[in-house]
Amino acid sequence: MKSENNYMRYDLRIIASWVAPESRVLGLGCGEGELLHYLKSNKNVSETGIEIIESKVAKCIEKGLSVIQGDINEEIEDYPDNSFDYVVLSQTLQQVYEPSELINSILRISKVGIVSFPNFCHWKIRQQILTTGNVPVTRQLPYEWYNTPNIRVLSIKDFRKYSKDIGFKILKEIAISPNKDNTDGRVIKILPNIFASYGIFQISRTELK
16 A cells, blocks of 8 residues: 555655654645645644645645745745745746745745756757757646746756856755656666756755754
């Protein structure tokens, strides 16, 4: 019989493994609260979430989670410095208008940020552009150019350079390719910028002791 952890998205299972028990966690764009619910139930974290879609907030509240409805870029400014041990931004960075402002806010209110995003330099995306000349549509990026919420195009390599440009530390990183139903997958260690579907990064202002 599968545990609750096995039913979570593969990337969220990895993120959950990086969160220490009994910590303070803020989930930005937390969806229906899958990760926060797991962390609260299994790691006894003190959870807070921000989600803009009202129906998803309602699902979170049904699960007993402390989640508010609002824009993450605005709501995050209300938290004082060092309010959390972790802030999680999962598969949302590519949809943010001012990513540097958001990253700086994350690292102001938390000791550690955890950021994940789809890798736009995956080989299938490169292949589609080369062979069809069209904006690519994949399982990880299932939108057409005219209805996509993604306004940024970044790769794993881009994010590493970005960390140096705006001045934060990458404490840990992992590149993955989930299976079709997203419940399992593989860690990509060779040429991740080509073969990984997603990058997951643990970031901070300083090296942690």
